[in-house]
Amino acid sequence: MISPNLRIAYRFLTAKKRAMFMSLSCTVLGVGLFIVTQATTSGFEDIFTRTLLGINGAIRIEDRLQDTMRSMAAAGASDFYFAQREGVKYIEGVEEPQRIIDALRDFANVRGVSAVLRGSIQITSSFKTEDAQMFGIRLEDHLRVSDLGQQITAGKLEDFRNANSGALVGRVLADRLQLAVGDSVVIAARGESRRFVVSAIFETGYREVDKTNIYLHLPEVRSLLRKPSGATYLQINLHDAERAPADAARMEAVLRHGAKPWQEREKSWLEVFRALRVSTGITVTVFTLIASLAMFNTLAMIVLEKTKDIAILRSMGYERRDITRIFLWQAGIVLAIGAVVGALFGAGVTWLVGQVPLSISGIFKSDRFMVIYDWRHYAAAIGTAVIMVMVASLIPARRAARLEPGDIVRGTAQ
Amino acid sequence: MSAAGPVAPGEVALRCTDLHRYLGRDEGRVHVLKGVSFEARRGQVYAIVGPSGCGKSTLLYLLGLLDQPDGGQIEINGRVMSNTDDAARTAARGEHIGFVFQFHFLMLEFSALENVMMPMRKLGRLAPAEMEARARHLLDAVGLGAKTHRLGTQLSGGEQQRVAIARALANQPTILLADEPTGNLDVKNSGLVFDLITRLAKEQGQAVILVTHNPEIAQRCDHTRPMRDGLFVG
Numbered sequence: 001m002i003s004p005n006l007r008i009a010y011r012f013l014t015a016k017k018r019a020m021f022m023s024l025s026c027t028v029l030g031v032g033l034f035i036v037t038q039a040t041t042s043g044f045e046d047i048f049t050r051t052l053l054g055i056n057g058a059i060r061i062e063d064r065l066q067d068t069m070r071s072m073a074a075a076g077a078s079d080f081y082f083a084q085r086e087g088v089k090y091i092e093g094v095e096e097p098q099r100i101i102d103a104l105r106d107f108a109n110v111r112g113v114s115a116v117l118r119g120s121i122q123i124t125s126s127f128k129t130e131d132a133q134m135f136g137i138r139l140e141d142h143l144r145v146s147d148l149g150q151q152i153t154a155g156k157l158e159d160f161r162n163a164n165s166g167a168l169v170g171r172v173l174a175d176r177l178q179l180a181v182g183d184s185v186v187i188a189a190r191g192e193s194r195r196f197v198v199s200a201i202f203e204t205g206y207r208e209v210d211k212t213n214i215y216l217h218l219p220e221v222r223s224l225l226r227k228p229s230g231a232t233y234l235q236i237n238l239h240d241a242e243r244a245p246a247d248a249a250r251m252e253a254v255l256r257h258g259a260k261p262w263q264e265r266e267k268s269w270l271e272v273f274r275a276l277r278v279s280t281g282i283t284v285t286v287f288t289l290i291a292s293l294a295m296f297n298t299l300a301m302i303v304l305e306k307t308k309d310i311a312i313l314r315s316m317g318y319e320r321r322d323i324t325r326i327f328l329w330q331a332g333i334v335l336a337i338g339a340v341v342g343a344l345f346g347a348g349v350t351w352l353v354g355q356v357p358l359s360i361s362g363i364f365k366s367d368r369f370m371v372i373y374d375w376r377h378y379a380a381a382i383g384t385a386v387i388m389v390m391v392a393s394l395i396p397a398r399r400a401a402r403l404e405p406g407d408i409v410r411g412t413a414q
Numbered sequence: 415m416s417a418a419g420p421v422a423p424g425e426v427a428l429r430c431t432d433l434h435r436y437l438g439r440d441e442g443r444v445h446v447l448k449g450v451s452f453e454a455r456r457g458q459v460y461a462i463v464g465p466s467g468c469g470k471s472t473l474l475y476l477l478g479l480l481d482q483p484d485g486g487q488i489e490i491n492g493r494v495m496s497n498t499d500d501a502a503r504t505a506a507r508g509e510h511i512g513f514v515f516q517f518h519f520l521m522l523e524f525s526a527l528e529n530v531m532m533p534m535r536k537l538g539r540l541a542p543a544e545m546e547a548r549a550r551h552l553l554d555a556v557g558l559g560a561k562t563h564r565l566g567t568q569l570s571g572g573e574q575q576r577v578a579i580a581r582a583l584a585n586q587p588t589i590l591l592a593d594e595p596t597g598n599l600d601v602k603n604s605g606l607v608f609d610l611i612t613r614l615a616k617e618q619g620q621a622v623i624l625v626t627h628n629p630e631i632a633q634r635c636d637h638t639r640p641m642r643d644g645l646f647v648g
C-alpha cells in the first residue's frame with residue numbers, strides 16, 4: 001500500500017507542475033551531464049592507460065638494490081624496508097635476468113616477463129640520420145607483455161621473427177627517415193655499426209615512443225653493446241593491472257630490485273586526468289545546485305499555498321513528521337524521475353559523443369571521442385543530486401512541520 | 415473501534431475548566447476567552463451560540479487541541495490534554511476528535527472520497543477496502559453518494575461542508591466539533607446534516623459540540639450555551 005504521505009506529496013506536486021519542471025529539468029541536466037563528463041574523461045584516461053600498458057607493461061623491474069642492505073631487509077618486514085628506502089643505493093640494470101624471471105613464477109598475478117636491453121643509437125637511412133633508442137627483445141616474450149602485435153601498421157611481425165637482422169621501427173621515426181618496409185638501415189652504437197632491414201613499422205599512438213623506439217632481436221643488441229649478459233630492465237605484464245602497486249612492493253622486497261608499477265610511472269598523467277575529471281564534474285554540478293535551489297523555491301511556495309491543508313492534515317492526526325515527509329517525498333519524486341531520466345539522458349549523450357569523429361594523437365591515438373560506461377559514474381551523479389536536493393528541501397519541509405494548526409486557521413502563521 | 419466502544423452514554427467526553435486565551439501581540443493583545451468552563455457528555459448535542467467575534471471559534475480550536483490555552487485545563491475522555499506535548503495532542507486529535515472548520519473545508523486537489531479516507535489512512539485501523547466502503551457510506555449519509563469522485567474544486571460550498579462533516583466522522587471520534595456546520599447549507603440539507611449528526615451522537619455515543627447562528631438548529635440541540643464576549647452567559 002502506498003503511504004498516505006506519498007499520495008499527498010504526489011498530489012501537491014502535480015498541482016505545481018510548472019514550478020517542479022524547472023527543478024526536474026535541472027536535475028536531469030545535472031545528473032546527465034555529470035555522467036557525460038565522467039564518461040569522456042574516464043574514456044580518455046582509459047585509452048591512455050591501455051596505450052601505456054601496451055607499450056611498457058604493468059611493472060618494470062630495474063636497478064638492483066645494493067648488497068649492503070640485504071641483511072637488514074631480510075631481517076625485517078617489508079614496511080621497515082620501505083622506511084629505509086631513502087638510504088637505499090641502486091645499481092643500474094638487472095644482472096641476472098633469468099634468476100629474476102624464475103623467481104617471478106611464484107607471483108600468481110604475473111602473466112608474462114620480458115627481459116629488455118636498451119641502448120642509445122644513431123640510425124641512418126638513405127635519406128638521413130636520427131638519434132634513437134634500440135630495445136633488444138625476445139619477440140615471443142615481449143608479445144606477452146605488450147601490445148606490439150597489434151601495433152604493427154606496415155609489414156609483418158612474421159618477417160621480423162624470421163630475420164635475425166630485422167628491425168621494428170616506430171611510425172614517426174620511419175616517416176622522418178622516409179623508411180618503408182624492406183628498406184635497409186645502418187644502426188650505430190658505441191662505434192660499432194651494423195646493417196638491419198625494416199621488417200615492420202609499428203605505431204603505439206604515443207608520439208615519444210613512435211619517434212624514438214626501434215625493436216631488435218636481443219642477441220643483435222648484445223653484440224652491438226658488447227654485453228653478453230644482463231638486461232636493462234624486465235617488463236612485466238599482470239592479469240590484474242590494478243594490483244600492480246601491491247605486486248611491485250612485494251617484488252621489490254623479495255627480488256631485491258627496484259620495481260615500479262605503472263600507476264607510479266605515469267603518475268603525473270594520471271593526476272592530470274583525475275584533475276580534469278574532478279573539475280568537469282564540479283562544473284556540471286552547477287546544474288544540480290540550480291535544481292536544489294529550484295526545489296527549495298518550489299517547496300517553499302507550496303508550503304505557503306498549502307498552509308490550510310497542513311492545518312487540516314494536522315487536525316486529522318497527521319504528525320509533524322508526516323508533514324516533513326510529505327514535503328521530502330515531493331523532492332523524492334522529482335529526484336526519482338530526475339535520476340532515471342537523467343541517467344538515460346546521460347547514457348544517450350555519452351553514446352552520441354562516442355560517435356563523434358575526432359582524430360587525436362600525441363599520448364594516445366584515437367579516431368573518435370573516447371567514452372566508457374561505468375555504473376559508478378551513474379551512482380556518483382545520482383548521489384550528488386540526491387544529497388544536494390534533499391538538503392535544500394529539508395528547510396521548507398521542516399518549516400512546514402513547525403507550523404501550528406491554531407496559528408494557521410486564525411491566519412497568523414508566519 | 416475502541417474510541418467508540420461500549421461506553422455508557424452520559425459519560426463526560428470533554429471537560430474544560432477556566433480556559434483563558436489571549437490573541438495578538440503587544441498593544442493588539444486581546445483577552446478573547448475569559449475563563450470558560452464547559453462539559454460535554456456522550457450522546458448529547460451542544461450548541462454554542464453568540465454574536466460574531468465573541469470567541470466561539472477560538473474556544474472550539476482549544477477544545478479540538480489545535481491551539482493551546484494561556485490558562486485552564488482541557489480533559490479528553492478523562493485525560494488532561496492541555497499540558498501534553500504535540501505528539502500526544504496530535505494522536506488524540508486523530509483518535510478522539512473530529513473537527514469541521516468554519517472556512518476552508520477540504521483539501522481541494524483530492525476527491526471527496528479521498529478527503530474522507532485521509533484520516534482513516536493516517537490512523538491505519540482499517541484495510542484499504544474497508545476504508546473505502548466506510549467513506550462511501552459516510553458520503554451517502556451526507557447525501558453525496560453520487561459525487562464521491564468529484565475533486566474538492568468541483569464541489570459547491572455546501573457540498574464541501576458536507577464532505578468535511580463526513581471526514582470528521584471518519585475515525586468514529588468520541589467528540590465531534592463543528593464550527594457552523596450548516597452555515598452554507600439550504601434548509602433541506604442543513605436539516606439532513608443535522609439529523610445525521612444527532613443520529614450518530616445517539617447511536618455511537620458521541621459528544622457533539624457545534625457552533626451555530628441558526629436558532630432553529632440551536633433549538634433542536636440537547637443543550638444551548640450562549641456566549642458573549644469570551645464567557646458563557648446564562
Ligand SMILES: Nc1ncnc2c1ncn2[C@@H]1O[C@H](COP(=O)(O)OP(=O)(O)OP(=O)(O)O)[C@@H](O)[C@H]1O
Nearest residue numbers: 410412437438444446465466467468469470471472
Ligand atoms: N490574531 C488575533 N489577534 C487579535 N485578536 C484576534 C485575533 N484573531 C481573532 N481575534 C479576535 O478574537 C475574537 C474571537 O474570534 P473568533 O474567531 O473566536 O470569533 P467567533 O465567535 O468565532 O466569530 P464568528 O461568529 O464571526 O465566527 C474576535 O473579536 C477577534 O477579533
Ligand SMILES: [Mg+2]
Nearest residue numbers: 470471516593
Ligand atoms: Mg467563528
